[in-house]
Amino acid sequence: QVQLVQSGAEVRNPGASVKVSCKASGYTFTGYYMHWLRQAAGQGLEWMGRINPNSGAPNYAQNFQGRVTMTRDTSINTAYMELSRLTSGDTAVYYCAREWDYGAVDYWGQGTLVTVSS
C-alpha cells in the first residue's frame, strides 16, 4: 500500500532553516510528482511547490521562491523540502503528497509540525 512517512516535529528560531523528509513506499517513487503543502493552525491549505522525482526538477510557488528548496534521493525513495529564513509566519504543519491526475494529490504524509519561535 502507498505510504508517505514524514520526519518528526521541529522547533526553530527565527532566521533559521528547516528540512523535512518524506519517505515513500508502496509505489514507484520516480513515477509520480511529489508536492509540498502547508497549513497553519485553523487555516486553509497552501501549495508550496512540487518536484519531479525522476529528473529532480522542481517547481516552486512564487511566494516561496528563493526560500524553498525541494530535492530527492531516489536510492532511498525520499523527498525533501528545506525552507530557509524562517519567521513566525512559517509556523505550520507541512505535508508531502503524491500527485494524481496532473495536479490533484491522492496520498498524503502524516504532516510535520514546524514551530518557529524565539
Add this chain to the structure above:
Amino acid sequence: ETVLTQSPGTLSLSPGERATLSCRASQSVSSRASQSGSLAWYQQKPGQAPRLLIYGASSRATGIPDRFSGSGSGTDFTLTISRLEPEDFAVYYCQQYGSSPPTFGQGTKLEIK
C-alpha cells in the same frame, strides 16, 4: 492566480440529509493535460491530513463511497453528499489544478445540526 470561493462557510445538517457544497473559480478551471475539469475535492478531519474525494471535477478517488459526487465545469463546481453519515462531518476543500499555482478554497465546515 485562480481564486476559489467556497460556500457556504459553514453548513449545519443532520445525518441522513443531503449536503450541497459549492466552489466558484475566478477563471475557468481546465487544462490540456486533464481532459475533464481540473478540480478536486478533499475532506479533512481534525488532526488528520486531507483525503482526496473527487478529482477531474467528477471522478471519485479510490475507496470513496458513492454517496459522494462531484459536478460542474468552467467556473462553478459542486460536491454533493447524498445522505450524510456521522463520519462525513468535517471540513471540505476544493482545489484547482488547471493553472499554476494550484490553489485551494478557504473550506466549508460541515457540522452536525
